[in-house]
Structure formats: structure tokens, C-alpha cells
Amino acid sequence: MSTQDSTRLYCSICKRRVKGFKNRSGLQQHETLKHSSYNTLPSHIQLVSDSELSHLKKAIVKELQKRLKNHHNAIRKQVFSIHCSEDAFVGIFKNHITRYSPCGSSYLCQFKGEKAFDEIGKILDDKSWGERNYGKG
Ligand SMILES: [Zn+2]
Secondary structure, three states, X not given: OOOOOOOOEEOOOOOOOOOEEOOHHXXXXXXXXXXXXXXXXXXOOOOOOHHHHHHHHHHHHHHHHXXXXXXXXXXXXXXXXXXXXXXXXXXXXXXXXXXXXXXXXXXXXXXXXXXXXXXXXXXXXXXXXXXXXXXXX
16 A cells, blocks of 8 residues: 555656546546557566467467458457466567556557568567468558
8 A cells, every 4th residue: 555645546657646546547548648658568577488488479379360260351350368477478579569558457569561460470480370461451
């Protein structure tokens, strides 16, 4: 517990904690508005072994391929979840995280344009993780 007014939430990114927020959504909104490009990784992240990371990468590729197969005509966003630790996720995507939200404990990575395909292939150590020319996205 902090010594600050415990009924209010404070932004952990702002150095001067002048303003507290009544609830989580207020804080989240503030983060989105003011810190949309904040991507300093939290200090609690631990290094994950390469073998664990490569295991996870394979699992991600497998899941992606399953999705692409089931929806090969659909050019839209696909959502899937995979069980992994925060440390492992950061271990894989650390150089590609464009936004970190301390309030929501969430990370954002974006891959766009022509290089995106190869970029993801490099991250996942699998150049054939998906089908190229898969629509426009
Ligand atoms: Zn702030």
C-alpha cells in the first residue's frame, strides 16, 4: 500500500503524480491519451532461456497456422490467445513492443507493410509461418 490517497489510482509513468484517478478506466484513458508511445519495459521482467523461447515460438507458429487454415478466405483480424508468462512474451517480442501499459499490464506490437511478413518470420524463427500474399494485410 502506498502513502498516497488509497482511494485514487496514480499513473506510474508520470513523474509528478499530481492527479489521481477515480477508477481503472480513468487511468487507462489517461495512459492512452498521454502515453500512447510509452514502451519502457517494466523492471520485473526476467530473462527466459532460449530453449523455452523457441518452444513457445513453435507453439505460436502452430497456432497461427491453424488460424490461417481455418480462415483462409477471411481478410480480417484474428484473435487468439496462448498461455505463456509475461517474461517469455517480452523475451520474444521485446524489440518490437511499441507500447506498454502499466495500468492494463498489456503490450502492443504492430507489424505493417511489406517487411512485416519477414519480420515476424525472423522473430518466430520460421520463415514459412504463414502464406505470403495473403490478401493485403
Ligand atoms: Zn501519466
